[in-house]
Amino acid sequence: MGPEFTALKSKVMFFSDSVRGAWAGHILYSVPEETDKGSFVGNIAKDLGLEPRELAERGARIVSTGRTQLFALNLRSGSLVTADRIDREELCAQSARCLVNFNILMDKMNLYPIEVEIIDINDNAPRFLMKEMTVKITENTAPGVRYPLNEARDPDVGTNSIQSYQLNSNQHFSLVVQTGDDGAKYPELVLERVLDREEEAVHHLLLTASDGGNPPRSETARIQVTVVDVNDHAPVFSLPQYQVSVPENMPVGTILLTVHAVDLDEGLNGEVTYSFRKITQKILQIFQLNPHTGELSTLEGLDYEVSNYYEMEVQAQDGPGSMTRAKVMITILDVNDNTPEVTVTSVSNLIPEDTPLGTVVALFYLQDRDSGENGEVTCTISENLPFKLERSIDNYYRLVTAKNLDREKLSVYNITLKATDGGTPPRSSETHISMNVADTNDNPPAFPQSSYSVYIPENNPRGASIFSVTAHDPDSQENAHVTYSLSEDTLQGASLSSYVSINSDTGILYALHSFDYELFRDLQLRVTAQDRGDPPLSSNVTLSIFVLDQNDNAPEILYPTLPIDGSTGVELAPRFAESGYLVTKVVAVDRDSGQNAWLSYRLLKASEPGLFEVGLHTGEVRTARALLDRDALKQSLVVAVQDHGQPPLSATVTLTVAVADSIPDILADLGSLEPPADPNASGLTLYLVVAVAAVSCVFLAFVMVLLVLRLRRWHASRLLQAAGGLLGVPASASQFVGVDGVRAFLQTYSHEVSLTAGSQGSHVIFPQPNYADMLISLETCEKKDPLSIDFHECKDEAENIQVSSLIYLYVLKEYYFV
Numbered sequence: 001m002g003p004e005f006t007a008l009k010s011k012v013m014f015f016s017d018s019v020r021g022a023w024a025g026h027i028l029y030s031v032p033e034e035t036d037k038g039s040f041v042g043n044i045a046k047d048l049g050l051e052p053r054e055l056a057e058r059g060a061r062i063v064s065t066g067r068t069q070l071f072a073l074n075l076r077s078g079s080l081v082t083a084d085r086i087d088r089e090e091l092c093a094q095s096a097r098c099l100v101n102f103n104i105l106m107d108k109m110n111l112y113p114i115e116v117e118i119i120d121i122n123d124n125a126p127r128f129l130m131k132e133m134t135v136k137i138t139e140n141t142a143p144g145v146r147y148p149l150n151e152a153r154d155p156d157v158g159t160n161s162i163q164s165y166q167l168n169s170n171q172h173f174s175l176v177v178q179t180g181d182d183g184a185k186y187p188e189l190v191l192e193r194v195l196d197r198e199e200e201a202v203h204h205l206l207l208t209a210s211d212g213g214n215p216p217r218s219e220t221a222r223i224q225v226t227v228v229d230v231n232d233h234a235p236v237f238s239l240p241q242y243q244v245s246v247p248e249n250m251p252v253g254t255i256l257l258t259v260h261a262v263d264l265d266e267g268l269n270g271e272v273t274y275s276f277r278k279i280t281q282k283i284l285q286i287f288q289l290n291p292h293t294g295e296l297s298t299l300e301g302l303d304y305e306v307s308n309y310y311e312m313e314v315q316a317q318d319g320p321g322s323m324t325r326a327k328v329m330i331t332i333l334d335v336n337d338n339t340p341e342v343t344v345t346s347v348s349n350l351i352p353e354d355t356p357l358g359t360v361v362a363l364f365y366l367q368d369r370d371s372g373e374n375g376e377v378t379c380t381i382s383e384n385l386p387f388k389l390e391r392s393i394d395n396y397y398r399l400v401t402a403k404n405l406d407r408e409k410l411s412v413y414n415i416t417l418k419a420t421d422g423g424t425p426p427r428s429s430e431t432h433i434s435m436n437v438a439d440t441n442d443n444p445p446a447f448p449q450s451s452y453s454v455y456i457p458e459n460n461p462r463g464a465s466i467f468s469v470t471a472h473d474p475d476s477q478e479n480a481h482v483t484y485s486l487s488e489d490t491l492q493g494a495s496l497s498s499y500v501s502i503n504s505d506t507g508i509l510y511a512l513h514s515f516d517y518e519l520f521r522d523l524q525l526r527v528t529a530q531d532r533g534d535p536p537l538s539s540n541v542t543l544s545i546f547v548l549d550q551n552d553n554a555p556e557i558l559y560p561t562l563p564i565d566g567s568t569g570v571e572l573a574p575r576f577a578e579s580g581y582l583v584t585k586v587v588a589v590d591r592d593s594g595q596n597a598w599l600s601y602r603l604l605k606a607s608e609p610g611l612f613e614v615g616l617h618t619g620e621v622r623t624a625r626a627l628l629d630r631d632a633l634k635q636s637l638v639v640a641v642q643d644h645g646q647p648p649l650s651a652t653v654t655l656t657v658a659v660a661d662s663i664p665d666i667l668a669d670l671g672s673l674e675p676p677a678d679p680n681a682s683g684l685t686l687y688l689v690v691a692v693a694a695v696s697c698v699f700l701a702f703v704m705v706l707l708v709l710r711l712r713r714w715h716a717s718r719l720l721q722a723a724g725g726l727l728g729v730p731a732s733a734s735q736f737v738g739v740d741g742v743r744a745f746l747q748t749y750s751h752e753v754s755l756t757a758g759s760q761g762s763h764v765i766f767p768q769p770n771y772a773d774m775l776i777s778l779e780t781c782e783k784k785d786p787l788s789i790d791f792h793e794c795k796d797e798a799e800n801i802q803v804s805s806l807i808y809l810y811v812l813k814e815y816y817f818v
Contacts, residue, residue, distance in 0.1 A: 029080065030117040033088035038081050041071060041116060044104065045078025048112065052078030055106070063111070063345050064102035065367055071102065071116065080114070088118040089155040096157055103394075108346045109360050111393055122160040122213025126152040128221040129279065133207075135189060135225045136321020138232075139197045146176060147189040148325065152209035152219055153280060159212035168206040173225070175207070189223065197227040231269040231320030235261035241327040248304040249335045256287075259294040259326060261316030268319030277313035277325055287330075289314060296328065304334040305369040336374040336423025341367050342431040345396070352438045353407040362399035362433060363392070366419050373422035380418050387415065399433075407437040408474040441479040441533025445471035451542040454509075458517040458550050466500075469507045469541065471529035479533040482507075487526035487540075496525060500545070509543075517549040518591050551596040551645020557653045559587040571621075571657045573635070579625050583612065583657055586619035588641040596645040604652060605638035612657070614639055621655065633659050 029042040044060075045052045056075040064070075072083040092098035098118040103111045128150060135147050154161045165187040167175035172193045178186045187207060195203075203225040210218040237259065244257045263270040274294045276284070287310070288299050294314075310330040317323035347362040355361075368375040379389060379397055386403030399415070413435045420428040447469065454467045473480040484507045489496045500523065501510050507527075523545040530538035560571075571584045590597040601619040606612055608631060613624040621637065635657040642650035 026113040026115060028115045028117065030119055031082065031086070032119040032121050033086050034121055034123050035082055035086065037084055041080040041082060043078060044073065044080045044114075048104075050078070052076060058106040059108060060104055060106045062102055063105045063365070065343070065365060070100060073104075080116075086118055088120050089124065091118060094155070094157060105345060105363075108348075109363055109398070111396060113393070120157050120160055122156055122211060122215075122217060124155045124160075125217035126154045126162050126209040126211055126219040128152045128207075128209065128219055129281070130221065132222045132224065134321075135223060136228050136317075137191060137195055137225055138230045138320060138322075139195050139227050140230045141191055141195065143191050143193055145191045147191070148277075148323075149187045149189055149207060149223065150221070151184070151186050151278065152221070154209075154211050154217075156211060156213070161211055162209050163212035163216075164210050166208040166210070168208075170203070170205060172203060173205060189225075195227045201227050203227075226321065228320045231265055231318060231322050233264040233269070233318075234322035235263040235272045235316035235318050235324050237261045237316060237324060237326040239326065241329065243329045243331070245331040245333055246302065247333045247335050248302045249337060250298060250302055252298055252301055255295045255297045256330060257296050257328070259289075259296065259314050259316070259328065261294070261324065261326075263316075263318040263322070265318060265320075269322075271319045272316045273318075274314055274316055277315045279312045283310060283312055286310070287312070302332050304332045304371070305338065308332045308334070308371075334371045334374055336370055336421060336425070336427055338369040338374075339427045339429045340377045340419035340421050341429065342379070342417050342419050343367070344431065344433065347433055347435070349434070350436045350438050351401075351405070352440055353405045353442070354440050355401055355405060357401055357404070359401045360398050361387070361401060361435065362415075364397055364399070364417065364431070366395045366397065368419075368421050370421060370423065373424075376422040377419050378422075380420070381415055385413060385415060387413075405437050407439045407476070408443060411437050411439075411476075413437070439476040439479050441475055441531065441535070441537060443474045443479075444537035444539045445473040445482045445529035445531055446539060447471050447529065447541040449541070451544065454543065454545045455548055456511070456515065456545065457548045458515050459552055460511050460514055462512065462514055464511055465508050466511050466545070467509045467543070469502075469509070469527050469529075469543065471507070471539065471541075473531050475531065475533065479531055481532045482529050483532070485528050485530070487528060489524075489526070491520065491523060496523065499523065500525060502527065515547045517547045517593070518553070520547065522546050549593045549596055551592055551643060551647070551649060553591040553596075554649035555588045555590045555599055555641040555643055555651045557586065557588045557641060557651055560584065560653065560655065571655055572661070573623065573627065573657050573659050574661050575627060575659055577623050577627050579623055581623045583621045583623065584655065585621065586614070586639050586641065586653060586655075588619065588651065590643050592643065592645065596643055598644040599641055600644070602640055602642075603637060604640040605636075607634075607636040608632060611635065612637055621657075627659055631659060635659065 027042070027044075027047050031039065031041045045055055050058075052075070055073065055078055060073060060075065062069065062071060062073060069083050070086055072081055073079075074081050088098050091100065098120070100116045100118060101113065102116075103113050105111055129152075130150050133150050135149075137145075137147065152162055152165075162185055165175055165177050165185065167173065167187075167189070172191065172195060174190045174192050176188045176190050178188060180186060187209075189205075205223040205225065206220055207223055208218055208220045210216050238261070242257050242259055246254075246256055250256075259274060261272050261274070263272050273291045274289055275291060276289055286298060286300055286302070287296060289296050294316075296314075309332065312328050312330075313325050314328055315323045315325040343365040345363045345365055347364075351359070351361055366377045366379055368377045377395070381387060381389060381399070386401060386405055387399050388402040390398045390400055392398050399417075415433040415435060417431045417433065418428055419431075420426050452467070452469065456466050460466070469484065471482050471484075473482055483504045484502050485504060486497060486500065486502050491499060499511070499513055499515075501512055502508070503510070507529075525543040525545065527541050527543055528538055529541070530536050573581065573583050577583075586601055588599055588601075590599060599619075600616050601614045602616065603612060603614045610624055611627075611631065612621055612635070614621055619639070619641070621639065637655040637657060638652055639655060640650050640652045642648050
């Protein structure tokens with residue numbers, strides 16, 4: 001096989017070179033069969049005018065419709081090599097020329113047709129179907145009669161097939177070889193001498209079949225010639241040849257036809273039996289012939305796609321051995337029993353949504369093993385898809401874009417390729433292709449609303465979240481990753497970013513300051529949402545933040561104002577004021593707004609209950625009844641001002657009302673004040689005198705004790721001088737501002753009794769009660785929560801202070817103004 005293979009290879013290379021020079025749309029190579037795997041077939045890269053590396057770069061690969069891949073591409077060398085052992089007889093049977101067709105696919109969409117001729121080599125020896133043949137010849141047969149013998153079969157073709165037959169040397173027989181119309185050789189046994197059964201009843205011969213290969217191969221079969229008695233009639237078939245056409249879906253065991261032969265002899269010489277002639281092993285597996293009835297039936301199912309025509313010979317032989325033959329031709333009719341097949345050669349599983357129209361996104365091949373209309377295949381896809389089909393070379397189709405794609409409307413296309421043949425009824429198959437649309441940044445982020453209004457109460461905690469905005473981007477991945485930012489702007493000279501911040505990933509807004517409704521009431525922001533596409537897209541939304549008022553400011557009293565010296569001042573009421581007389585008006589404001597700034601006034605405390613009233617909404621202080629002589633000259637009122645917030649806040653103010661027509665009248669009233677005539681007033685005076693005397697005595701006793709103690713420790717002279725000096729120091733006189741007696745008294749009082757000589761006589765400075773403590777107690781009562789004041793307790797305190805004031809005023813009148 002070595003020299004023959006070398007010669008064939010040289011021939012292939014020469015043929016390839018000649019084809020390369022005459023390239024006209026396809027490439028033809030030739031390779032001998034049975035070559036080793038990986039054997040060189042042709043230089044694809046050179047024949048296509050490419051460098052070997054370009055095959056790999058352009059994704060070159062073999063696409064074939066066959067079930068077995070016979071060839072492979074060596075992308076490193078650019079050569080076409082065998083992928084497996086190639087058996088020409090298995091591929092092409094007895095065909096004179098065996099061609100294998102396939103395509104080279106490059107750049108995913110370009111096809112280049114390739115043909116490879118498989119050269120036959122002498123790898124098969126002749127084979128006799130029957131290794132022993134029996135020939136019966138009557139003893140009176142004249143010389144020259146020929147007897148057909150079973151020929152040998154050789155699957156090789158050309159000179160490698162059977163070229164000659166030889167018969168071993170003998171005296172009675174010779175061999176003649178006939179050549180048929182198809183070029184096949186048929187051996188015939190020729191009787192050279194008359195046989196004598198009594199001399200030799202059986203003759204044993206050897207028949208040798210040889211092919212023309214180098215070296216030649218041969219096979220031997222034994223022939224047994226039996227000499228029988230005279231049989232002068234041979235069987236005769238009713239027809240010289242039998243023809244039948246049957247569909248491929250015939251059930252197994254169906255009788256296709258019946259051959260019939262007649263022998264005019266009688267008895268054993270007239271008994272005809274039938275058998276096959278010129279038949280292959282494959283046919284014996286498909287058909288059977290009843291030797292007695294001549295019925296030809298199937299042993300297994302017929303398949304048009306495997307073989308659509310069978311030709312064979314049958315022979316009829318009588319008892320003595322006379323035979324004749326006839327040809328049987330069986331045509332298989334195609335039935336639509338094969339479903340069309342769709343083979344996807346190349347597909348782009350991910351395509352950008354901005355892909356231009358007419359872009360090829362898939363390449364596939366259609367085939368149907370049936371023939372005629374049964375094998376004519378059409379392919380369709382759904383009409384509502386943005387794709388269309390285009391016919392390529394052979395049975396290849398291309399799927400191209402026919403409309404603009406939009407990933408946001410549909411991101412995945414499940415395409416169904418439906419292949420339908422032209423049979424009756426038609427058969428179809430479906431192949432599904434899933435195609436994903438890749439996103440491009442063609443959509444900006446979008447807010448659900450064009451603007452937002454946010455309401456937050458003032459005094460909010462710093463760092464608290466106040467609102468959240470969300471923008472949606474229908475794109476995907478980075479193109480849909482939205483970040484948020486605030487526009488640069490100022491408020492009251494400061495950047496907005498110092499008041500509000502935003503989380504760039506979540507869109508949550510945070511307050512960086514505690515807002516004050518009294519400083520500003522609204523903020524105008526512009527939020528920008530931007531994706532991370534290339535280039536990025538963005539959109540804006542307006543955000544209005546409104547600060548809501550809270551009740552965080554107590555009412556502020558504008559009138560009456562506190563004097564600088566700490567007193568409340570005096571409001572005058574005429575002695576003969578009637579009910580409803582306007583004494584004064586309390587004026588207050590509240591820095592809050594709305595309900596939090598609605599104010600109401602009420603009289604919280606009065607030294608004379610029922611004498612005065614306060615307007616609920618006006619703050620006007622009016623007399624509730626006419627003034628009487630018994631009413632005190634000085635009236636003290638505590639007015640509360642309260643807002644309507646939740647919880648409400650309040651403020652109080654103390655008013656001193658003097659019952660007189662003018663200030664001089666007040667002083668005159670004090671000068672003409674007489675002890676009351678009623679017993680209660682007399683008792684009060686007595687109690688006052690006793691109290692003053694008791695206090696003075698206790699104080700004098702205390703001073704005397706101190707003097708005694710001093711005298712014991714110091715010398716008498718120093719003690720007398722110290723005592724004289726002590727007695728000679730006048731006590732600090734009490735001072736008061738104003739004549740109302742409230743907040744007008746000095747904060748200290750005299751601890752000594754001093755006698756002073758004057759032009760108007762001597763007068764005594766009495767110990768003064770601690771009016772500061774009384775005022776503090778009163779103020780403490782006044783400053784309590786108006787809603788929690790114990791009015792009886794405060795009233796008692798006020799009466800005690802009033803009594804103390806009266807006592808002191810009386811003493812002043814009796815002793816100071818003398």
